[in-house]
Amino acid sequence: MNELKERIAAAAHELFTExxxxxxxxxxxxQQVGVxxxxxxxxxKDKGELLDGIINDGLEKLQSRLAPALEAATPLExxxxxxxxxxxxxxxxxxxxxxxxxxxKRSSGSISEELQRHDRRIFRHAIEQVTHCIHDGTFGPSDxxxxxxxxxxxxxxxxxxxxxxxxxxxxxxxxxxYRRTVDQMLADLRPRND
Amino acid sequence: MNELKERIAAAAHELFTExxxxxxxxxxxxQQVGVxxxxxxxxxKDKGELLDGIINDGLEKLQSRLAPALEAATPLExxxxxxxxxxxxxxxxxxxxxxxxxxxKRSSGSISEELQRHDRRIFRHAIEQVTHCIHDGTFGPSDxxxxxxxxxxxxxxxxxxxxxxxxxxxxxxxxxxYRRTVDQMLADLRPRND
DNA sequence: GTCTATAGGTGGATAGAC
DNA sequence: GTCTATCCACCTATAGAC
Numbered sequence: 511m512n513e514l515k516e517r518i519a520a521a522a523h524e525l526f527t528e529x530x531x532x533x534x535x536x537x538x539x540x541q542q543v544g545v546x547x548x549x550x551x552x553x554x555k556d557k558g559e560l561l562d563g564i565i566n567d568g569l570e571k572l573q574s575r576l577a578p579a580l581e582a583a584t585p586l587e588x589x590x591x592x593x594x595x596x597x598x599x600x601x602x603x604x605x606x607x608x609x610x611x612x613x614x615k616r617s618s619g620s621i622s623e624e625l626q627r628h629d630r631r632i633f634r635h636a637i638e639q640v641t642h643c644i645h646d647g648t649f650g651p652s653d654x655x656x657x658x659x660x661x662x663x664x665x666x667x668x669x670x671x672x673x674x675x676x677x678x679x680x681x682x683x684x685x686x687x688y689r690r691t692v693d694q695m696l697a698d699l700r701p702r703n704d
Numbered sequence: 705m706n707e708l709k710e711r712i713a714a715a716a717h718e719l720f721t722e723x724x725x726x727x728x729x730x731x732x733x734x735q736q737v738g739v740x741x742x743x744x745x746x747x748x749k750d751k752g753e754l755l756d757g758i759i760n761d762g763l764e765k766l767q768s769r770l771a772p773a774l775e776a777a778t779p780l781e782x783x784x785x786x787x788x789x790x791x792x793x794x795x796x797x798x799x800x801x802x803x804x805x806x807x808x809k810r811s812s813g814s815i816s817e818e819l820q821r822h823d824r825r826i827f828r829h830a831i832e833q834v835t836h837c838i839h840d841g842t843f844g845p846s847d848x849x850x851x852x853x854x855x856x857x858x859x860x861x862x863x864x865x866x867x868x869x870x871x872x873x874x875x876x877x878x879x880x881x882y883r884r885t886v887d888q889m890l891a892d893l894r895p896r897n898d
Numbered sequence: 899g900t901c902t903a904t905a906g907g908t909g910g911a912t913a914g915a916c
Numbered sequence: 917g918t919c920t921a922t923c924c925a926c927c928t929a930t931a932g933a934c
Contacts, residue, residue, distance in 0.1 A: 535928085536927080537926085537928090545900070545901090546901065548930080549900050551928095551930085553899095557928070604808070608808040614724075614806065652888075656885060659862070659865075659871070660885050663857070664858050667858055667864065671860055674808060674809055677853070691850060691853055695854060698892045698893070702898075703897040704897050708917090729910085742919075743917070746917055750910080750911075
């Protein structure tokens with residue numbers, strides 16, 4: 511019925527994806543849809559409502575990538591797949607990744623609460639899998655939280671170095687580097703003999 | 705002689721530090737200095753010249769932190785101190801760190817060449833120290849570049865997770881977590897018996 | 899439901915008086 | 917060297933005609 515509303519959302523999404531949050535303006539959306547700016551206000555209360563929609567879509571996509579990771583057989587495999595999901599998301603939705611996970615918190619609480627909830631849940635899952643890995647002897651005895659932070663930092667660090675262009679690699683080259691680096695890190699968490 | 709020019713630079717610096725790059729405008733600088741906006745153009749060609757000054761100052765500060773790290777006795781200690789310097793810089797110049805190291809590269813080459821040069825030099829030093837660590841038996845046999853990427857990712861990942869508020873820690877708490885995590889990672893790079 | 903017109907705000911930068 | 921006045925571009929959002 512209300513196809514204009516959807517076309518507005520799609521245009522907003524496209525502007526966000528291609529030019530970042532600063533690239534989204536009511537005028538540009540309107541121009542892309544083929545109406546004037548005030549017409550948008552018949553369908554959306556204000557700009558914030560449009561941006562909220564974009565954020566929700568992004569979080570849903572991330573969620574849909576992460577969920578299957580937790581179905582894997584072993585805790586180590588679940589951990590690995592979570593990292594893969596995080597990587598896939600960063601490569602498929604780069605602008606959203608940058609905006610959601612690379613934007614400083616700034617004094618005024620700019621980070622959305624929705625996002626924060628998702629974030630804590632991911633971390634909680636990671637700690638859980640690490641705990642299992644320690645108990646079943648896949649990893650050596652350590653503090654699960656500390657190990658989870660280490661795993662998360664490495665994965666997140668790799669991806670942000672890549673996203674800021676500091677590794678000088680293309681998508682495919684980076685995927686290989688990511689794979690090798692994460693596997694080696696996980697291997698080094700095995701119990702030691704000395 | 706030209707103290708107004710310095711006061712303009714100082715005001716620009718302060719606005720940048722407190723409100724980020726978006727918070728710097730000719731009008732606000734002028735207001736803070738106590739003149740009108742056009743007066744600034746007698747001292748600076750345009751806004752870009754002002755921002756360049758801020759970037760140069762920041763890179764100089766980072767450089768002054770990193771240089772002493774390379775004077776340490778062992779390659780492992782040099783590596784550790786480089787990480788510490790990076791952390792100190794992120795905590796002391798948070799806005800600059802965010803802008804320089806957490807901003808996505810975007811299609812149009814927005815990352816300054818100066819910055820890129822510094823970056824590559826840091827990475828080159830890291831690879832060098834890692835190579836020494838492998839040769840003198842501090843680390844097990846591995847590809848130096850890969851290990852350097854791992855070390856750098858962990859350090860960078862920890863700091864960016866902290867800077868985006870996702871670890872939920874204050875400066876001092878984070879310093880402890882950082883210390884423990886990095887030390888443990890370096891320890892796990894020792895040669896293995898199995 | 900969309901339009902025009904407009905209010906009221908941000909910003910960078912220049913011309914010409916003083 | 918600084919001022920006022922101004923131009924231009926951009927933005928969000930509303931009022932009221934159609």
